[in-house]
Amino acid sequence: MNIKNSFWKVPTFIAIISGTMLLSNCKSDNGKSDTDTLKKDSITTHVSQTETFYSMPSPSDIAALLVDNTEMTFNKSFLNAPANAEKYNTDLKLALNLGIYTADLSYASYFEQMQISQEYFGVTKKMSEQLGITNAIGENHIKMISEKKLTKEAMTKIINETFMNADAYLQENDRRDVMTTILYGGWIEALYLATGNTNGSHTAKPDLTLRITDQAIVLEILEKLFETAKDENVKALQTDLAKVKENFAKINEKMNAENFKAFCDIIKELRTKYTV
Amino acid sequence: MKHVKYLIAVTLLLTMFTQLTKAQCLDFAKDKGFAALDTTKFVPEGRLNAVPLSEGDMFDVYKPFFRGRKYKVVVVGADNMPKLNFKVSNFQREVLYDSSKGGGNGWEFTSETNQNLIISVEVPASSSANPKTGCIAVIVGFVE
Numbered sequence: 001m002n003i004k005n006s007f008w009k010v011p012t013f014i015a016i017i018s019g020t021m022l023l024s025n026c027k028s029d030n031g032k033s034d035t036d037t038l039k040k041d042s043i044t045t046h047v048s049q050t051e052t053f054y055s056m057p058s059p060s061d062i063a064a065l066l067v068d069n070t071e072m073t074f075n076k077s078f079l080n081a082p083a084n085a086e087k088y089n090t091d092l093k094l095a096l097n098l099g100i101y102t103a104d105l106s107y108a109s110y111f112e113q114m115q116i117s118q119e120y121f122g123v124t125k126k127m128s129e130q131l132g133i134t135n136a137i138g139e140n141h142i143k144m145i146s147e148k149k150l151t152k153e154a155m156t157k158i159i160n161e162t163f164m165n166a167d168a169y170l171q172e173n174d175r176r177d178v179m180t181t182i183l184y185g186g187w188i189e190a191l192y193l194a195t196g197n198t199n200g201s202h203t204a205k206p207d208l209t210l211r212i213t214d215q216a217i218v219l220e221i222l223e224k225l226f227e228t229a230k231d232e233n234v235k236a237l238q239t240d241l242a243k244v245k246e247n248f249a250k251i252n253e254k255m256n257a258e259n260f261k262a263f264c265d266i267i268k269e270l271r272t273k274y275t276v
Numbered sequence: 277m278k279h280v281k282y283l284i285a286v287t288l289l290l291t292m293f294t295q296l297t298k299a300q301c302l303d304f305a306k307d308k309g310f311a312a313l314d315t316t317k318f319v320p321e322g323r324l325n326a327v328p329l330s331e332g333d334m335f336d337v338y339k340p341f342f343r344g345r346k347y348k349v350v351v352v353g354a355d356n357m358p359k360l361n362f363k364v365s366n367f368q369r370e371v372l373y374d375s376s377k378g379g380g381n382g383w384e385f386t387s388e389t390n391q392n393l394i395i396s397v398e399v400p401a402s403s404s405a406n407p408k409t410g411c412i413a414v415i416v417g418f419v420e
Contacts (some may be wrong), residue, residue: 046330046331046332046407048330048332048333048334048401049333049334050333050334050335050336051327051329051333051334051335051336052336052337052338053325053327053335053336053337053338053414054338054339055321055323055325055337055338055339055416056323056339056340057321057322057323057339057340058321058322058323059322060322061321061322064420065342065345068420156319159322160319160320160322163322164306164320164322164323164324167322167323167324168299168302168324171298171302171324172298172299172302214342214343214390216390217340217342217390217391217392218340220340220367220392221338221339221340221392224338
């Protein structure tokens, strides 16, 4: 054996091993790590850094905030029809509607509409896979949902767990813009479900109306997320968000029939734009 | 040619390191973070805020809190990391809670208003030439 030639094969060996480990890591999203400590070698003086996260609540958290209200009722006609999922063929539309379907799923499960929840769970699984988010929904989740009559608490736990898996996968793979789009889509849908329940009247369900106005604080976090987005299509959603902000400002300044109707209309307009 | 091979090898190693640390941190957040939160009392929010940091680094998490809801914020670090302190402040950086003033690794509170808050974690600096690196996670839960 030529020692010199073998020596120069070392980088190739490292590359193969590294590549294999990298690929195996990508496939093991649900795998438990053996260690929770890390150590890296440093050959230069460490320069302190600040990591910043803008932690927008998940669609299921937002839906729960709005839906967990005695004035809210279940109305199947408000949901985005599962058949529409076939129409979405860009990453932007897929991500927006994954957020929308996740909010719908939370809404249906909160009202213990288990058959509908199962159907929407299937839609979110398929759309996650289309976006390349693998392993977010495990076989255990599918089995639990298909075999048991779940309580809404158990269903909420499954929805949160699968969302966290998707979040983890997208963070690991530096696809934060996809997560931003999912979160924004889920937020718009939750507002659509809530405003739909008011029938456009700010006085019919006062507590629900108050919960809707509470959501204005999320604008600031969403603006930060869009500002830091790299994808131009995602950044472009800032224009739509600005319209929502403008209408939030109007209802917060003066809540009356005209301003509230305008707010409901803009939410409906954007939701229609994203789901067609 | 050999330089190209080395470049590829080093790039792959660095990429692998980054991927592994992120994956480890997210698992760490679920395991140690949820245990510290006490999921029998608090429902974890559906977001994971975890990142590998070195001694001397900072971690800021901006998030909304809604009025009337009871929350618990916990900050956990890998076993090899020094004791962590965290502050919760509003966007004007007025401090509402400081764990260094007698608090533990968690803070329970009911939000009186709708507010965006910043949870700031400071990893104490070290005089070592090789500062330690480990996962830091900020987990937020609420009472349903």
